[in-house]
Amino acid sequence: MYGELGNKLVQHAKRTQNLTHLPPYQTEAVRAVTREVRDLEKDVKRILEPFEGYFNPSSDPPTACALLVDHLAIRRNKRCLLAYHRGRAEKLEEMCWDGKDVLEVHQSRQSSTGQGGSSAPSNDESSLSPEEEEYFRQYSDMLAAYKGQWTDIDLTGSLEPPKDLFIDVRVLKDAGEVQTEYG
Template sequence: MYGDTGTKLVQHAKRTQNLTHLPAYQTEMVRAVSREVRDLDKDVSRMLEPFGGSFDPAAEQATACTLLVNHLSMRRNKRCLLAYYRTRTDKLEELVWNGSDLVDLAGQQAGGVIAEGPGSDASSTSSLSPQEKDYVRQYGDLLAAYKGQWTDIDLT
């Protein structure tokens, strides 16, 4: 069914909001949702190809309905991905504001900040994606520069 994986991703993001740590990045689910969006886009392109840019929805109602369902499914999946990323970004920003050095703690259980997935080796893996590590590093630098201007005021 269209959107099932996206729904699971949103449920995972919802659970993440109430945790004190950041669970492992759901690489496979994100890839599955992205793959579904690409497949739906290919289907839409294939359906519109015979019309050569002159598609009339009133004349081809069945095709128009299929295109609408595919388009809405693509939009929903994209919103699910954005919600997942937004939740993780908010959690990362919260942890950085609270003084956690996530890049140093990546891959460690120390402090309960980063949680590993089941069966993972804590010394070699991280719950952050490479893009998240880069984001945390840059956000931390930006926050340190901002807080540096206000050394006598606690901004937290």
């Protein structure tokens, strides 16, 4: 059925959100969805061949319906692929902000599950695609350059304001006496 493989990718991405690590890239599933998109596009071209560039949907409703179904299936598969890849990219960005290195996380997973375990990839195999590794590398470099501009501020700290009435404040430099509106 059209879109079934794309739906599996989306479900996989949804499960990945709550994990501390990034599971292996679903190469075969992504290729299968891409193949399905190409097959559907070929089907659309085959259907439109007899019309020689001009097609009036109101004159041939069954053909128009077939084209619509193919078109919607193509769009859905593409959206599923985008959702899968965006979920992985967000996980990589989260790991960058947390200061984790993908290779260190990968090696720690291998040592904790055992090198012969089926849940961890082999020594040669990374859980990331080559494109994801490059994205992670470039994002890390960009983040390091951005953090370098703000050396006095910890950008990786919590963004949630404190809920306590009184808080401890640690100062980096003595600014003398500071007067607030409450004294």
